[in-house]
Amino acid sequence: MANEKKIDCVILGLLCHEELTGYEIKKRINTTLKYFWSASYGSIYPALNDLVNRGLATKREDTENKRNKLIYTITDDGRKYLKEWLKLPVVKDELRYETLLKLFFGNEQGAEQAISHIEAFEEKTKKELQYLLGAEKKLRECLDDDIAHKYYLLTVEFGIKTYGAYLEWCKEAKKLLTDIGE
Amino acid sequence: MANEKKIDCVILGLLCHEELTGYEIKKRINTTLKYFWSASYGSIYPALNDLVNRGLATKREDTENKRNKLIYTITDDGRKYLKEWLKLPVVKDELRYETLLKLFFGNEQGAEQAISHIEAFEEKTKKELQYLLGAEKKLRECLDDDIAHKYYLLTVEFGIKTYGAYLEWCKEAKKLLTDIGE
DNA sequence: CTTACCATGTAAGGCGTTACATGATTCA
DNA sequence: TGAATCATGTAACGCCTTACATGGTAAG
Numbered sequence: 001m002a003n004e005k006k007i008d009c010v011i012l013g014l015l016c017h018e019e020l021t022g023y024e025i026k027k028r029i030n031t032t033l034k035y036f037w038s039a040s041y042g043s044i045y046p047a048l049n050d051l052v053n054r055g056l057a058t059k060r061e062d063t064e065n066k067r068n069k070l071i072y073t074i075t076d077d078g079r080k081y082l083k084e085w086l087k088l089p090v091v092k093d094e095l096r097y098e099t100l101l102k103l104f105f106g107n108e109q110g111a112e113q114a115i116s117h118i119e120a121f122e123e124k125t126k127k128e129l130q131y132l133l134g135a136e137k138k139l140r141e142c143l144d145d146d147i148a149h150k151y152y153l154l155t156v157e158f159g160i161k162t163y164g165a166y167l168e169w170c171k172e173a174k175k176l177l178t179d180i181g182e
Numbered sequence: 183m184a185n186e187k188k189i190d191c192v193i194l195g196l197l198c199h200e201e202l203t204g205y206e207i208k209k210r211i212n213t214t215l216k217y218f219w220s221a222s223y224g225s226i227y228p229a230l231n232d233l234v235n236r237g238l239a240t241k242r243e244d245t246e247n248k249r250n251k252l253i254y255t256i257t258d259d260g261r262k263y264l265k266e267w268l269k270l271p272v273v274k275d276e277l278r279y280e281t282l283l284k285l286f287f288g289n290e291q292g293a294e295q296a297i298s299h300i301e302a303f304e305e306k307t308k309k310e311l312q313y314l315l316g317a318e319k320k321l322r323e324c325l326d327d328d329i330a331h332k333y334y335l336l337t338v339e340f341g342i343k344t345y346g347a348y349l350e351w352c353k354e355a356k357k358l359l360t361d362i363g364e
Numbered sequence: 365c366t367t368a369c370c371a372t373g374t375a376a377g378g379c380g381t382t383a384c385a386t387g388a389t390t391c392a
Numbered sequence: 393t394g395a396a397t398c399a400t401g402t403a404a405c406g407c408c409t410t411a412c413a414t415g416g417t418a419a420g
Contacts, residue, residue, distance in 0.1 A: 005407080006280070013287035023371050033286065036279040040409055045373055061263060067416065079290070086284055086291040090299060095277040097218040098188070102268055104215065104337045105195035107330035108261070109268040114333065115392065148289040149295065154355050155286045158348075165347035167342075173336050187379075205399050225380055227401055249388065250399065 004085045007039055007047045008056070010081040011062040015074035017148055022048050022070065032135075032152070035128060035159040048072055056081050076087060103173075118177075122170040129163040132156055186267045189221055189229045190238070194264040197239060197256035200328055204230050206325065214317075214334070217310060217341040221222055232256055232338040238263050244332040285355075300359075304352040 012026050014020055022045050029039050051057040056078035062069035074082075099121045106114035139153045196202060196210050198286050211221050233239040238260035244251035256264075281303045288296035321335045 006278070006283070007407080009291055010283065013283070013290075016287065016290055018337060021371075022373085033283075036282040038276070041371095041373075042375095042410075043408055044248075049373095053362075070372075082287065083290055086287060086295060090280045090284060093277075093279045093281055093303075094220070095218055095279075096188070096220070097275045097277075098272045099275055100218040100337050100340060101192065101195070101215075102272060103200065103340075104333060105191075105264065105268060106333040106336070108195075108198055108265055113268060114271070114278070114336075120271060121275075123207075150358060151286060151288040154288070154296075154358060155282050157354065158351050159280060161347045161351040162344055165343045169340050169343040172339065176332065176336060188381080203399075204401085222381055223399095223401075224382075224403095231401095252400075 004081075004088075005047070007043050008051060009082060009085050010037060010039060011044065011047055011051060011072075012056060012074055012078050015072055016079060016082060019071050019073045021062075023073075030088065031131075035132065035163070036155065051078065106177075115174055115177050118170050118173050120168065125163050125166045125170070129160065129167070132163065133157045136160060186263075186270075189225050190233060191264060191267050192219060192221060193226065193233060193254075194213070194238060194256055194260050197254055198261060198264060201253050201255045203244075203254065205347055207254075213313075217314065217345070218337065220272050233260065297356055297359050300352050304349065307345050307348045307352070310344065311349070314341045314345065318342060 010029065010033070011025055014025055020028070022041070025044055025048075026039070026041060029037060029044075048057065048059070052059050052072070056075055058073050058075060060071055062071050099117055101116055102117050106117075136153070136156050139149055139156060143153065144147050172181070192211065192215070193207055196207055200361065202210070204223070207226055207230075208221070208223060211219060213225075230241070234241050234254070238257055240255050240257060242253055242255070244253050281299055284299050285296055288299075318335070318338050321331055321338060325331050325335065
């Protein structure tokens, strides 16, 4: 019970809360988990079949729908597996900020180039912050519907806090670089 | 001139400023770039040889030293390559926060478990913030020695700002979870 | 009727880590 | 003299993304 694949845990975690198709899982990851996780279809679909083979989830066809949907449900073993993983200490938080990398070596290209990287980062951050603020509002409205919502809110607050810090930094960074240029 | 490997750019960026051995490059990454990048020997050493083969860096043995050191120097082509990459827009900033993942699914294991993950994260963050504050002080003292230092400072400030936000969030998150528990 | 989105999947390849292997040197 | 650190590398393997392949359906 070590070395759990993260993609398995992400999927089981989502399935713990509701039945989902692979497509829907991808959508959840692209929205709710976006600011701290990512995954592609190329990892999601094979992982789903693997989970079924290992008895951690079951698969059934959607009969009510016209579309060719495959709905996945977590099993008791799946829940047990997820809980075991949750107990283990965090192995590693990873970040690879290409923006920061380009900035670190920014001297090679000068302030203008660096500022344009910061501005692109700023724009992206602002947009995502808008989304998070919307998510926060919705979550606070239905906070008591489900205990799980408190945990979701926690991660949304994390995003809001860090994005706020990013934006503050963008301002100061641009200022520092503008001073260099003059 | 697309799809540059990041590890190449990291190495060239570091070599741009000074000659380094593979071992020293790893140390720089583990300290200066730690809070936004990472790399292992298994990627650094092969990349160095590859850079030499492509004419972007040169390798020489250290004669002054008793140790079996191989010192790498960036070439003009290497500088050109780095500058081209710096011009390109950032493709993607990646983060995979296992801590946040465990928290998102925290409802499955309850508040105590979640709080212990937060506390581990808090401890780690505090330690790294201490290091960053030291680095900031040093950098501010020699800010005018080299224009590049301003860019290094920029990334250090990024770390300080975001780590500060993390710590604030830890406090609030623990409070929210403690309220649940009672 | 065509564009966008829903929906599932595979194959190839890239990128990187972990673990291993080796040995010198410094310091207590 | 033994532990820590300096120093370089390789091999196996793992995980994931990108690109491709296919087709249904909803909305304008």
